[in-house]
Amino acid sequence: MTTTSPTTKAPRARGQSQLAVAWTQFRKNRLAQIGGTFLILLYLMAIFAPFLAPDGLSTYSTTNITRFHPPTPIQFRDPETGAFTRPFVYKYTQQLNLETFVNEYRPTTTRCPIYFGVRGDEYRILGLIPGNIHLYGTGQENPECKVYLMGGEALGRDLFTRIMYASQISLTIGVGAVLISTVIGLMMGAMAAFFGGVVDTLIMRLVEVLAAIPGLFLLILLRSVFPQDINPIFALYMILGILAFISWGGLARVTRGQLLSVREQDFVSAAHALGAGSGRIMVRHMLPTMTTYVIVGLSLGIPGAILGESGLSFLGIGAVEPYVSWGSLLAQAQEGGFSSITQRPWVLIPGFFIVFTVMAFQLLGDGLRDAFDPRKRS
């Protein structure tokens, strides 16, 4: 048995699968890789949200109401000596301004040191791994102090905590909706192409109708099927279902067209001749011709669905308390009339998370599209 000899023979040219070609192309596209990396980071953030966030999902004090608490800047230097110390924030007090009747927050000189890995609210990562350690916090000894990295929201909860928890919903609902609508679209398209006749007409008419009703109104209409005060968890599944239901039309149409043209090709006749059943031909021979389209469609459809979900939640027909999504956090910017937005610009922060996520998906999607498109190869 030889353990030596690194082969000097040139590797035999092997046929590459389509996916392998696409992967090589994708490896060349720096922007798409950046998008992909950001997405991995975002999803890690969502998974470890309870650990990253200093508070629990919906922790707020009923005695010390900190409505729209401003962000507390983290101090690294001792104000007297100028030397580096353990990071700390100042404690804030509230005062009613008697001229404007607005509660004003002012920093006091009391310092609250920030500790890392403090124990706090209990949580379960992915619903399995229990824990109570949080990345940062002010610890148990001074409960009056809190770090508001990105300010507070309408009920005085820490906005950063809420954004972290919101990422779990914002990042999953869009993806889930697109996955489900892809399955529906493929099935409907395949059925229309396969059965033809009445089924075909019915399905294609339904697609036409779904396209004819403005999306937002269709969403509102479908939302009206469910009572207003439904279980918050059920509400999430409902948005998922509704988003999936209104967006399968385009894919169904493309699938039908593609399958109708594939049906006449030789490999399908060959499968027929070999005695394959219609189900097998459909699933094993015809639908796989859609792979590329589906992969690209998925990655380009997800940002749209994320925007759709954020819009629904913004309008108040999406995620319900105590659950939040980035869209419903943005709805707070509207509370109390227009003019108040200048006093609390930090409520706009969740929007940038939406933009960032959508951008990352777009970069990845464009990269995948180019990777699968033979005309774009270099």
Add this chain to the structure above:
Amino acid sequence: MIPFLLRRLVQSIPTLLIASVLIFFVISLAPGDFLTPAKLNPNISPEQIEILSRNFGLDRPVWEQYFRWMGNMLRGDFGLSFQYQQPVLDVIWPRVKNSLWLVLLSTVLFYAIAIPVGVYGAVRQNSLGDKSINVVLYFLLGFPSFFLALIVIYFILQIRNATGLDVPIGGMTSNNYEELSGLGKVLDILKHLIIPATVLAISDAAGLTRVIRGQMLEVMRSDYVRTARAKGVSERSVIWKHTFRNGILPIVAGIGGLLPAAISGAGFMEVVFAYPGVTPMLLAALNTQDLYLVAGFTVITTVLLIIGNAISDLLLAVVDPRVKVA
């Protein structure tokens, strides 16, 4: 022209019918029926409920209810809004008109922005201007329209606080609207419309600009453009007559498909800018389970959309002489 329009209308009837069936059955899936909220409302007498119940045949099987509802609608009776205690059509119509203004103005701005920018990007491909526009557009694609609107409001408020400039950013009319003259009223509404319409146009134009640029680039490589250049046609004529008119054909054909998105987008602007359009009322109707109102709005906007699609087909015939309307 007229036979074409008629044919289009006839063709759209099945779509409309199925849409109405869908809308009706979705609504009849809702908990309770049309009258459940009314029964809980002390302002509506039992006799009224009795009359409504008979008018809409709520004691009959679902399919028969549908035909009654449909028949009533054809006669212009969309039912009664329980919240407003008025026929649905009277409540809806002013709102629909308001929304139409917003959609129309933003559509005009949408093309006024997307066409020059897209053409510029194609004509000066890979120039600094083109590249920077591309980057900005890519960012804009990721912005939800309502978030863009909130940011715009934030900056306008900052400007207003700093300079005292009076830029209206909410509602549709000023407080002194009633005292204004005819022209003053129009200008006042326009002043309120311009910011939501611009924000909507910009957030939508991001996608179209990229499409126009791509189309223009594709057509510019074609033989007839080279021929035109070779025979000495002026550059302006090459770009606008030979390239642009052919490049926008797929876009004109797709205008009808853009309309639903425009209407939905306008909905978000209406909510953010507190504009008295369709969507804020629809959301309120959803909260109060005012189902006839929800159904009426959806039916009317669907009808408007189908009309819009017919118009976009006509437009396509104007732009592309090869398409025959008759």
